[in-house]
Every structure is written in C-alpha cells, then in structure tokens.
Amino acid sequence: MLSSMMMEVGLGHYLFVGAAIFIIGMLTVLMRKNVIVILMGIELMLNAVNLTIVSFSHFSNNVNGQILAFFVMTIAAAEAGVGLALAVTVFKKFKDVKISFFEHLRG
Amino acid sequence: MTSTVLFYLLSVVSIVFALGVLFNPNPIFSALYLVLTMIGMSLMFFNLEAYFIGGVQLIVYAGAVTVLFVMVLMLFDLKKEKQAFTKGLFSSLLKYFSAGALLFMISGASLMSMGLMTEGAEKAEPITTKQLAALLFTDYFFAFEVLGIILLVVAIGAVTISRIRGGTHAK
The missing domain is CATH 1.20.120.1200 (NADH-ubiquinone/plastoquinone oxidoreductase chain 6, subunit NuoJ)
Structure with missing residues (x-):
C-alpha cells in the first residue's frame, strides 16, 4: 500500500510539499531579524499557497484556480515593492534593517 | 513515471x-x-x-x-550577520514546536483527503493559455483592471515611502 502511495503522485503529495514550504516561510518570518529576509519568508509562503491552488486546479480540471494563482502572484510582487520601500526608509534612518526598528518609524 | x-x-x-x-x-x-x-x-x-x-x-x-x-x-x-536569528531559547523552541505541530496537522488533513481527488477521473486535455486568457478578459475583467490600478498605486506609494526622511521630527 505504501509503495503504491509512493508511486502514484496525487493531490496529497503536492499539498504536503506546499505545506512544508509554507511552514519554512513561516519560520523564516518568525526566526529572522532582517526585514528583507522576513519579506523573503512572506514570498515563500505566498508561493506555497500558489502551489496548493495550482495543484487543486490541476486535479479538479478547473481553470479558475490558475487565474487565482495569477492574481496572487501580482499581489505578491506589489507587496514586495512596498516592503522593500519600507526597508529603505528604515535603513536611511537607522543604518540597519532589523525588524525591531519598525516601532520607531512613526509618522 | x-x-x-x-x-x-x-x-x-x-x-x-x-x-x-x-x-x-x-x-x-x-x-x-x-x-x-x-x-x-x-x-x-x-x-x-x-x-x-x-x-x-x-x-x-x-x-x-x-x-x-x-x-x-x-x-x-x-x-x-552576527545575530541573524531572534534571541531566546524558550521562544525559539516554542516557534519550532508550533511550526512542527502545524505541519503535522496540515499533512494529516491532506493524508486523509488523499483518495478524494484522483487524477484521471475524466482526464481532459490540459488547460491552455487561450482558455485562461478568455476567462481573464471576460469573467475576471473587473478584477484585472483593479489589479492594474493597485499596481499603479503601489508604484507611486513605494516612491513616496522611500522618500520619507522618517520619524515625527522630519525636517
């Protein structure tokens, strides 16, 4: 039973890979101090969700899922742009990009 | 294979x-x-x-x-970086443990749903880009336009944010 489960790649396999990459992205957000690496963790999480959406779309033969993945990708690119602009602001004021500097960034 | x-x-x-x-x-x-x-x-x-x-x-x-x-x-x-990771043994153990628990729960749920959707129930031809484009410019046209506006706003916002001198005492 196990070997047949190993051989036939189904929806569950892709979901597991998506979950693993999502968890790694979450740990990156939780563990790191550098703002840019935290943004990379967010990108990893969004990408893992995209993998889940596209695998659902593939296994149920539904076109709408791929459109949703396309939208998620665009939003992720926009989010990276704003996040990096904030990182530039923090760096200009404090000469470092630690996440703890964000609380001093009023106004 | x-x-x-x-x-x-x-x-x-x-x-x-x-x-x-x-x-x-x-x-x-x-x-x-x-x-x-x-x-x-x-x-x-x-x-x-x-x-x-x-x-x-x-x-x-x-x-x-x-x-x-x-x-x-x-x-x-x-x-x-000399200190790339957050401090605290207890909090990092808590983070790893909660991440592991979340992974365990998600993989358990996907393992239980393993047989629900199998490939080749009625294996149609793969989704083409043409189908995707037709759907994007009919059903999802409003969302597509809103996405364009969001990208414009983000471009302006990113420039504005990175020009701020920072803090309440900005000159």
Whole structure:
C-alpha cells in the first residue's frame, strides 16, 4: 500500500510539499531579524499557497484556480515593492534593517 | 513515471533550498537560495501542466522580485550577520514546536483527503493559455483592471515611502 502511495503522485503529495514550504516561510518570518529576509519568508509562503491552488486546479480540471494563482502572484510582487520601500526608509534612518526598528518609524 | 520522478526531485530541491533561505545567516545567500526555490516551484508548475503560470512564475519571481531583493541588499551593503536569528531559547523552541505541530496537522488533513481527488477521473486535455486568457478578459475583467490600478498605486506609494526622511521630527 505504501509503495503504491509512493508511486502514484496525487493531490496529497503536492499539498504536503506546499505545506512544508509554507511552514519554512513561516519560520523564516518568525526566526529572522532582517526585514528583507522576513519579506523573503512572506514570498515563500505566498508561493506555497500558489502551489496548493495550482495543484487543486490541476486535479479538479478547473481553470479558475490558475487565474487565482495569477492574481496572487501580482499581489505578491506589489507587496514586495512596498516592503522593500519600507526597508529603505528604515535603513536611511537607522543604518540597519532589523525588524525591531519598525516601532520607531512613526509618522 | 517521468512526472513522478520529477515530482520527487523537484520537491526535495525546493524544500532544501527553502531551508537554505531560513538558515543561512548571510542575506545575499538567502536571496540566491530564494531564486533556486522559485525555479524549483516553477518547474513544479510545469509538471502540473500549468504552463502559463509556470512561465509567469519564472519571469515575475525568479526574474523580477528576487532581482529587486538582491538590488536592495546591494544598496544596503550588508555583511554576514552576527545575530541573524531572534534571541531566546524558550521562544525559539516554542516557534519550532508550533511550526512542527502545524505541519503535522496540515499533512494529516491532506493524508486523509488523499483518495478524494484522483487524477484521471475524466482526464481532459490540459488547460491552455487561450482558455485562461478568455476567462481573464471576460469573467475576471473587473478584477484585472483593479489589479492594474493597485499596481499603479503601489508604484507611486513605494516612491513616496522611500522618500520619507522618517520619524515625527522630519525636517
């Protein structure tokens, strides 16, 4: 039973890979101090969700899922742009990009 | 058969490089590991017969977004960080434990739903880009236009934010 489960790649396999990459992205957000690496963790999480959406779309033969993945990708690119602009602001004021500097960034 | 081998190869590669993003103390290496992870994920999209999404992933993520990351890192001139990770043994143990518990729960749920959706129930031809475009410009046309406006706002906002001198005592 196990070997047949190993051989036939189904929806569950892709979901597991998506979950693993999502968890790694979450740990990156939780563990790191550098703002840019935290943004990379967010990108990893969004990408893992995209993998889940596209695998659902593939296994149920539904076109709408791929459109949703396309939208998620665009939003992720926009989010990276704003996040990096904030990182530039923090760096200009404090000469470092630690996440703890964000609380001093009023106004 | 080829798809199975490719799946295992790509999933191992993606997960290993994602762990590289997490554990490498140098942000530049993290960014380069991120590029490799994105390429692995895009090949996985190709393996899932989502050719358009795979190509967009390759262009947008592996091309544009990670180049943006590397450029900002070059701007900051960051060295290898002495303390790249958050302090505290207890809190980091709590974080690892909660992440492990979440992974356990998600994989348990996906294991239970393993038999629900099997490929080849009625195996139609793969989704073409033409179908995708037709849907994008009919049913999702409003969302598509809103997305364009969001990108414009983000472009203006990013420029504005990075010009702020910072703090309430800005000159």
